[in-house]
Every structure is written in structure tokens, then in C-alpha cells.
Amino acid sequence: MTRITITGGRPLHGRVQAAGAKNAALPILASTLLGGGECHIANLPQVRDVATMNTLLSLLGASVKQEGTGVVIKADSVQSLEAPYDLVKTMRASVLVLGPLLARFGEAVVSLPGGCAIGPRPVNLHLDGFKKLGATIELEHGYIRAYASKLQGQRIDLEMPTVTGTENLMMAACLANGTTIINNAAMEPEIEDLANFLNARGAKVSGAGTSHIVVEGVSQLHEAEYRVMPDRIETGTFLIAGMVTGGDVEVSQCIPGHLDPLISKLRESGAEVHETSDSIRVKAPAKVQALDVQTCPYPGFPTDLQAQMMAMMCVAEGTSVITENVFEGRFLHVPELQRMGASITVDGARAVVKGVPQLTGAQVMASDLRASAGLILAGLAAEGETQINRVYHLDRGYERIEDKLQSLGAIVHREPASA
Ligand code: UD1
Numbered sequence: 001m002t003r004i005t006i007t008g009g010r011p012l013h014g015r016v017q018a019a020g021a022k023n024a025a026l027p028i029l030a031s032t033l034l035g036g037g038e039c040h041i042a043n044l045p046q047v048r049d050v051a052t053m054n055t056l057l058s059l060l061g062a063s064v065k066q067e068g069t070g071v072v073i074k075a076d077s078v079q080s081l082e083a084p085y086d087l088v089k090t091m092r093a094s095v096l097v098l099g100p101l102l103a104r105f106g107e108a109v110v111s112l113p114g115g116c117a118i119g120p121r122p123v124n125l126h127l128d129g130f131k132k133l134g135a136t137i138e139l140e141h142g143y144i145r146a147y148a149s150k151l152q153g154q155r156i157d158l159e160m161p162t163v164t165g166t167e168n169l170m171m172a173a174c175l176a177n178g179t180t181i182i183n184n185a186a187m188e189p190e191i192e193d194l195a196n197f198l199n200a201r202g203a204k205v206s207g208a209g210t211s212h213i214v215v216e217g218v219s220q221l222h223e224a225e226y227r228v229m230p231d232r233i234e235t236g237t238f239l240i241a242g243m244v245t246g247g248d249v250e251v252s253q254c255i256p257g258h259l260d261p262l263i264s265k266l267r268e269s270g271a272e273v274h275e276t277s278d279s280i281r282v283k284a285p286a287k288v289q290a291l292d293v294q295t296c297p298y299p300g301f302p303t304d305l306q307a308q309m310m311a312m313m314c315v316a317e318g319t320s321v322i323t324e325n326v327f328e329g330r331f332l333h334v335p336e337l338q339r340m341g342a343s344i345t346v347d348g349a350r351a352v353v354k355g356v357p358q359l360t361g362a363q364v365m366a367s368d369l370r371a372s373a374g375l376i377l378a379g380l381a382a383e384g385e386t387q388i389n390r391v392y393h394l395d396r397g398y399e400r401i402e403d404k405l406q407s408l409g410a411i412v413h414r415e416p417a418s419a
Contacts, residue, residue: 002414004388004402006379008361011247011284012408018235018254019045019399020069020228023093024190027167028197028228029053030096032062032073034104034174035201037223042070044228045399048392052091056083060097078105085111085142091396095123095144096164099172102135102146110144117332117368129156129169133176153178153217161186161211161297167194173215174203182213188298189258193229200224232258233304234398237373239282240308241405243271244315244381246288249408250281261301265291265309269316290318290355295326307333307374313353314342315381320353333371336364340378340386361386366393373398380410 020043030053032039044050046069054064054071061079065072081101088094088111101108113123127137127144133156135148153176156169166186171194173180185191187209195208201224204216235254242249243266256263256275263273263280270285291313295303303326313320314337324330331351334344339362343354361384366372372394379386388394391414394401405412 002391002416004376004391004394004412004414006361006376006386006388007411008359008380008382008384008386010380010409010411011245012242012249012380012405012410013247014408015250015252016238016404016407017252018230021045021190021193021231022047022049022397023163023188023233024193025050025228026053026093027096027164027171027190027194028226029057029071029073031100031171031194031198032057033060033075033078033097033100034171035221036076037074039073039201039223040067040070040225041073042068042225042227044070045231045234047399048396049091049093052087053093056087056094056097059084059087060101081105081107082109083111088113092121093164095126096168098126098144098146099130099168102130102148103151103172103175106147106149108146112139112142112144120328123165125158125160125162125165126168129158129165130172132156133169133172133180151176153180153215155181156183158182158184160184163188163191166191166213170195170205170208170213170215171198173217174198174205174221175219176215176217178217180215180217182215183211185211185213186297187211189229189232189255197224197226200226230254233302233370235259235280236262236302236305237308237377237398238404238408239266239280240305240312241377241380241408242282243269243284243288244312244377246284247408248281248283250279252279254278254280256280261299262305265293265301269312288312288316290316290320292321294323297326303327303330304370306330307371308377310334310337310344310351310353311374311377311381314344314356314359314378316355318355320355322351322353324349324351332367333374336367336371336375337378339364340382342378358383360384363387363389366390369393369397376401376405380405
């Protein structure tokens with residue numbers, strides 16, 4: 001167990017490079033199970049969730065070899081069709097192997113993801129979609145068992161635009177008989193990235209990135225080389241870090257268009273923003289202004305930047321409002337921010353944040369991945385020392401975060417929690 005200690009109050013200045021996107025890497029890695037041959041996947045972020053997915057693929061029988069910051073995966077045969085509880089409990093996205101295994105081998109067994117710190121996160125829409133494609137689904141002993149001799153293309157109308165649900169069904173449909181249409185599909189850029197990889201392997205997916213995806217089934221997928229897109233959430237986190245500390249931060253090798261909702265909110269709060277085709281630079285104003293932010297599925301403001309934005313609002317001038325529309329109960333960072341002197345009241349899905357002149361360092365506890373990022377940003381802005389415990393949440397999704405923050409001038413280091 002380690003913790004991160006930050007001595008706050010220093011404006012961050014400089015440039016960092018965006019890592020590959022965790023939420024694109026995970027479905028792309030899972031989709032290697034759809035066929036044989038060597039898949040070379042580059043620009044993987046060096047984060048724990050990616051390592052967990054690679055472990056899961058190895059456990060299923062795929063060969064996974066490191067290649068620089070990427071991997072070479074060969075899934076010509078698999079020895080197991082089961083994603084066990086011990087892995088799934090550490091990463092819900094393990095459920096992404098369900099679609100590929102079911103479509104290619106006619107069977108898959110995946111532990112139910114179960115409870116999660118950011119509210120109930122069911123997978124009912126994934127399962128309803130698989131049933132629509134002709135699968136039999138049984139839930140027993142905490143596991144999902146799915147069977148289908150051959151999936152059949154169908155029209156699926158998603159009740160809600162679930163991101164991993166859209167990905168799971170899109171992957172499964174690649175090997176189904178006939179055409180599958182996914183309506184009300186999630187439109188996140190990571191879904192388009194997955195579709196590009198699938199198409200590079202010979203799949204016929206169109207419309208990914210819109211709410212209407214059409215997949216024409218093919219008999220098999222072949223090998224391919226692919227480079228994972230940049231991480232828009234990591235990019236946004238560093239830009240907000242610049243804002244919260246009154247600094248000037250540039251993120252290179254990113255895709256600015258993926259961050260439009262954040263950029264317009266940062267401008268509204270007084271930031272000076274410069275964009276090129278692959279970089280964003282944000283200069284903080286003398287005083288960040290309060291904002292009204294509502295999280296929504298893409299292209300709305302991402303829920304995965306909500307905690308970071310709240311940290312900024314804590315020190316903004318005026319009263320801000322955040323409405324969390326995607327995940328019920330995703331405010332676990334609030335009590336921790338309050339321990340640092342923030343003035344926040346929560347009423348259901350709405351948090352009202354009254355800006356204070358200064359946060360003060362404290363010992364806080366990370367509850368989930370993005371909440372941890374919010375606490376890091378609050379610590380960077382706070383006067384004095386902040387200790388963030390349970391940083392393993394952070395390591396699931398941020399690559400070398402202390403190194404990158406140090407390169408921007410932050411005083412931050414990691415130490416054993418017992419020290
Ligand atoms: C993905 C992202 C996560 C991000 C989230 C929303 C990955 C690996 N994770 O998570 O970082 O915060 O999108 O942008 O890409 N829902 C149901 N039934 C289902 C599935 C979802 O009711 O079967 C609900 C959820 O409870 C939630 C909403 O749909 O309220 C959106 O969840 P979803 O898009 O599925 O999130 P994830 O794919 O788990």
C-alpha cells in the first residue's frame with residue numbers, strides 16, 4: 001500500500017504528452033480474442049487496468065508479449081472461456097471479453113462485476129443485447145454463462161447509450177450471421193477507435209461514433225497492427241491541473257476535438273486556450289470563475305472529468321453547480337474535498353460548490369479512479385501537505401502521474417503508507 005504526498009500551492013507550467021487511452025485500449029485488447037494471427041497494438045498506457053486485461057487474455061490462453069509500449073497478442077486458440085471473479089472484481093471492464101468469446105467460441109463465462117464505488121453499474125443492457133443476438137444467458141453462482149451455437153444479426157435498441165455495452169455488442173456482431181444494427185449506441189471516441197481496429201482486421205463496422213452502428217457479420221477476422229488513440233481523460237486532467245494551480249499547461253499528442261466540452265467550460269471559467277491539430281495549451285486566469293457543468297454521454301461533458309472539475313470549482317470565484325447525469329452516487333470525493341476546506345452541498349445528482357479562497361492540505365482517501373484524480377488536483381491547489389491514501393485506484397488509469405506532475409513543477413511523491 002502506498003500513498004501520494006503533495007505539497008500544494010505551486011502553479012504548474014510546461015508540457016506533457018498524452019498517453020494512449022485506457023478506455024480504448026481495454027476493448028481493443030479484449031477484441032483480439034475474436035480471431036487468430038498476430039495483433040500488434042501500440043501506444044498502450046502503462047496502467048494497471050491494461051496489465052489486468054493482458055493477464056486475463058493470458059489466462060484465457062492467448063499469447064501476450066510486450067513490444068515497447070505495446071503488445072503482440074496471438075489468440076489462435078484459447079484454453080479457457082472463463083473470466084474469474086478475482087480478476088473481474090478488480091476491473092469491471094473484464095466483462096468486455098464476453099462478446100468476443102461468445103461470438104467466436106459459442107460460449108463464455110464471466111463473473112458478474114458486482115458492487116462498485118460509483119453506484120450500481122449493471123450489465124443488463126449487455127446481456128439483453130446478447131439475448132437479442134440469439135444467446136442463452138444464465139446467471140449462477142455469481143457468474144454470467146452465455147451460449148449460442150452461432151449469433152444472428154439483429155436490430156438492438158439500447159435503452160441507454162452504454163459505452164462498454166455498445167462495445168461488447170459491436171464486437172460480438174462482427175462474427176454473427178447477417179447484419180446487426182445498434183440504435184441509441186454510445187458515441188464515445190473510444191468506440192470509434194475500437195471499430196477502426198476491428199475494421200483493420202477485416203470486420204465490417206460502420207457508423208461507430210454515431211448513435212446508429214451497423215455491423216455486417218464476417219466469417220473471421222485476421223491479424224492487424226494498430227495504434228491506440230490518445231487519452232482524452234488524462235489530457236483533461238492535466239489541463240484542469242494547470243487551471244486549479246493558476247498555471248499554464250500544454251498537453252501534446254492529444255486530439256483536441258475530443259475535448260470540446262471541457263475546452264468550452266475552461267474558456268467560460270476564464271482560461272486562455274490555444275489549440276493546434278494535436279495539442280492544447282491552457283493558461284489559467286488570475287481567478288477561475290464559477291461554472292455550471294452537467295455530465296452527459298459523449299459529446300456531453302464526461303463524467304470521468306467530474307471530480308477533477310469539482311476540485312477546480314472548490315477554489316473558483318462564485319458558486320458552481322455540477323449535475324451528475326451518468327452515474328448515480330458518483331460524489332464520493334465530496335467528503336474528502338470537504339476535509340480540505342471545500343464548501344460543497346450535495347442534493348441527489350446535484351452538487352453546489354461555493355468557491356473558497358484557499359483549500360488546506362489534509363489526509364484523504366481515494367475511493368475510485370477519477371475521484372483520486374480530483375483529490376490530486378485539490379492537493380496541488382491546497383496550501384500545505386496533502387496525503388492521498390489508496391492510490392492503487394489512481395494507478396488503474398494514470399500512467400506515471402507523479403513523474404508527469406513533477407515535470408510540470410509539482411512537489412509530489414509516492415511513499416509506503418506505513419512510513
Ligand atoms: C465506461 C467507461 C467509464 C465511464 C463510463 C461513462 C470504460 C472501460 N469505462 O464505463 O470510464 O465513466 O463509460 O462514460 O470505457 N447501465 C445500465 N445497464 C447496463 C450498462 C450501463 O443501466 O447494462 C447504466 C450505468 O449504470 C450508467 C450508464 O448506463 O448509469 C452509463 O454506463 P456505461 O456507459 O455502461 O459505463 P461503462 O461502460 O461501465
